Amino acid sequence: MAVQTNPADVHQGAGPRGQADGGQERRRTRRLGAAPYLLMLPALAVTALFLGWPLVKNAMLSFQNLNMGQLIQHVTEWNGIQNYKDVLGGEDFWRVTLRTIVFTAANVVLIMVIGTLIGLLLARLGKKMRLTLMLGLVLAWAMPVVAASTVYQWLFAQRFGVVNYVLDKLGWHSMADYAWTGSQLSTFFVVTLLIVWQSIPFVAINLYAATTTIPKELYEAASLDGAGVWKSFTSVTFPFMRPFLYATTFLEVIWVFKSFAQLFTLNEGGPNRLTETLPVYAFVEGVGNQHYGMGAAISLLTILIMLGLTSYYLRIVLKQGEDEL
Amino acid sequence: MKRSLLGRIWPNATAIILFLGLIFPVYWMFSTAFKPTGDIISETPVWFPTNVTLDHFKTAVDAPNFWRMVGNSLTVTVVSVLLSLLIALFASFALARMRFKGRKGMIVIFMLAQMAPWEVMVIAVYMLVRDADMLNSLVPLTLFYMIMVLPFTVLTLRGYVAAVPKELEESAMVDGCSRPQAFVKVILPLLAPGLMATSLFGFITAWNEFPLVLILNKEPGAKTLPLWLSQFQSLFGDDWGATMAASSIFAIPILILFVYLQRKAVSGLTSGAVKG
Numbered sequence: 130m131a132v133q134t135n136p137a138d139v140h141q142g143a144g145p146r147g148q149a150d151g152g153q154e155r156r157r158t159r160r161l162g163a164a165p166y167l168l169m170l171p172a173l174a175v176t177a178l179f180l181g182w183p184l185v186k187n188a189m190l191s192f193q194n195l196n197m198g199q200l201i202q203h204v205t206e207w208n209g210i211q212n213y214k215d216v217l218g219g220e221d222f223w224r225v226t227l228r229t230i231v232f233t234a235a236n237v238v239l240i241m242v243i244g245t246l247i248g249l250l251l252a253r254l255g256k257k258m259r260l261t262l263m264l265g266l267v268l269a270w271a272m273p274v275v276a277a278s279t280v281y282q283w284l285f286a287q288r289f290g291v292v293n294y295v296l297d298k299l300g301w302h303s304m305a306d307y308a309w310t311g312s313q314l315s316t317f318f319v320v321t322l323l324i325v326w327q328s329i330p331f332v333a334i335n336l337y338a339a340t341t342t343i344p345k346e347l348y349e350a351a352s353l354d355g356a357g358v359w360k361s362f363t364s365v366t367f368p369f370m371r372p373f374l375y376a377t378t379f380l381e382v383i384w385v386f387k388s389f390a391q392l393f394t395l396n397e398g399g400p401n402r403l404t405e406t407l408p409v410y411a412f413v414e415g416v417g418n419q420h421y422g423m424g425a426a427i428s429l430l431t432i433l434i435m436l437g438l439t440s441y442y443l444r445i446v447l448k449q450g451e452d453e454l
Numbered sequence: 455m456k457r458s459l460l461g462r463i464w465p466n467a468t469a470i471i472l473f474l475g476l477i478f479p480v481y482w483m484f485s486t487a488f489k490p491t492g493d494i495i496s497e498t499p500v501w502f503p504t505n506v507t508l509d510h511f512k513t514a515v516d517a518p519n520f521w522r523m524v525g526n527s528l529t530v531t532v533v534s535v536l537l538s539l540l541i542a543l544f545a546s547f548a549l550a551r552m553r554f555k556g557r558k559g560m561i562v563i564f565m566l567a568q569m570a571p572w573e574v575m576v577i578a579v580y581m582l583v584r585d586a587d588m589l590n591s592l593v594p595l596t597l598f599y600m601i602m603v604l605p606f607t608v609l610t611l612r613g614y615v616a617a618v619p620k621e622l623e624e625s626a627m628v629d630g631c632s633r634p635q636a637f638v639k640v641i642l643p644l645l646a647p648g649l650m651a652t653s654l655f656g657f658i659t660a661w662n663e664f665p666l667v668l669i670l671n672k673e674p675g676a677k678t679l680p681l682w683l684s685q686f687q688s689l690f691g692d693d694w695g696a697t698m699a700a701s702s703i704f705a706i707p708i709l710i711l712f713v714y715l716q717r718k719a720v721s722g723l724t725s726g727a728v729k730g
């Protein structure tokens with residue numbers, strides 16, 4: 130699960146600040162002088178240094194012929210766009226890209242649908258039951274990724290794994306000794322279950338929290354107009370939640386797309402490299418097989434693909450006015 | 455509004471099933487950690503541990519360098535979160551309270567920085583750290599964790615600062631406080647829940663981080679707990695009791711912190727989202 134963060138960061142809704150006291154703001158701007166820039170300086174400086182510089186370095190490496198030999202001897206061999214030719218010319222990259230996109234889409238759809246449903250369920254429950262379910266959500270959410278991956282390995286262990294035992298007892302006897310990490314689909318199944326389990330709490334709890342901010346009058350008005358459960362969902366709940374749904378979907382796309390620890394801990398992208406997604410592929414090609422230049426090229430392409438996937442949302446954010454941000 | 459009996463039963467029944475599904479992996483981790491090996495490798499699972507043992511925890515704790523790694527993890531996590539909070543306080547104050555040229559651009563920079571795919575940038579980071587001759591050191595780890603945590607710390611804190619009424623600060627300034635004084639005396643105390651919520655998420659990120667430490671710190675004494683845990687199995691084979699004990703030890707601090715802070719954190723999330 131990586132970073133759990135706040136939809137507020139990318140949320141497009143904004144407070145009523147700004148417009149009304151625009152004149153006052155402008156006067157203050159003049160008086161502020163260099164103060165805001167000085168306050169921003171440390172944050173911008175460390176971002177440029179520790180994020181900007183690796184990005185530039187990454188781009189430079191992607192144009193170099195850098196393997197174990199060059200690494201040890203500290204030599205720089207530029208080779209132009211050869212790495213990109215090799216990566217884009219090969220079949221592997223496109224196969225992995227397609228796999229990553231399908232994997233991301235499947236996970237995000239599951240997370241958003243189940244998470245939203247649980248969020249709405251939370252709103253319908255009584256207090257005690259709600260707190261109970263919340264506790265379950267919070268525990269799943271708080272499990273560190275590597276610990277959770279290890280636990281799932283144990284749940285789905287071929288021998289003595291509890292999942293195989295239960296499936297066997299349910300009458301599915303061929304599963305008694307099933308090796309979950311033995312095939313592409315079953316490995317992805319376990320990874321998906323793990324990611325969805327860890328991700329739905331964020332969506333559910335946020336969605337629930339969002340529903341509590343919907344004014345009750347809206348529902349009353351809707352029911353006066355004769356709206357049933359479904360109608361009041363589509364005409365009140367959904368429109369109100371749309372910004373939250375946008376923001377959470379965007380975050381989930383990023384997080385799932387970047388998943389590394391789950392896939393790597395579970396089976397290191399195996400069997401036979403069949404569950405490598407782009408981050409794992411970049412790692413295995415670059416670090417594991419010691420084609421550092423190639424790895425850097427894959428990583429740069431990965432970043433571009435990710436920007437492409439999220440561009441729709443980024444455009445919405447960028448279009449917002451100065452005061453709304 | 456009256457609901458039918460069925461209408462009252464199904465949400466509760468669903469909630470109970472969901473609750474059990476959600477906690478089962480966590481329960482299975484803890485219960486396995488306390489079961490004697492004979493109960494773990496048995497053809498019929500022992501659903502409730504009856505013969506409780508602490509042997510597996512002993513195996514985990516006695517593993518080479520265990521305490522060293524606990525110390526490493528705590529150091530990099532706490533220092534990186536504190537550093538990013540400090541830096542973010544300045545930035546979030548400027549972004550929430552001041553209107554200046556380039557403000558929107560700066561917010562966009564932090565939004566993009568939040569997307570930074572560290573998972574695929576490991577090679578570049580490795581080269582930079584190697585060239586600085588700082589592999590197997592905690593310093594680069596701490597600094598990179600700080601920058602991983604920083605963007606959302608800035609953006610979230612900005613929401614919390616914005617939620618503090620401007621009038622409080624202004625009246626303090628009327629009473630003779632300078633702007634920095636007003637900030638420290640009036641706003642900072644009101645930010646406490648916000649600081650806790652944001653540092654919780656920062657803590658989780660840094661405590662969990664795996665790809666960078668995997669490539670940067672290979673020496674046993676320089677590893678952190680996630681790396682140790684991911685390699686624990688190869689060290690102890692299929693000793694699931696010990697592996698689950700190790701996982702529990704790694705997970706417990708976060709679980710406690712999260713359950714303790716979640717109500718504040720969640721209410722913070724929403725207030726940030728609504729008022730931000």
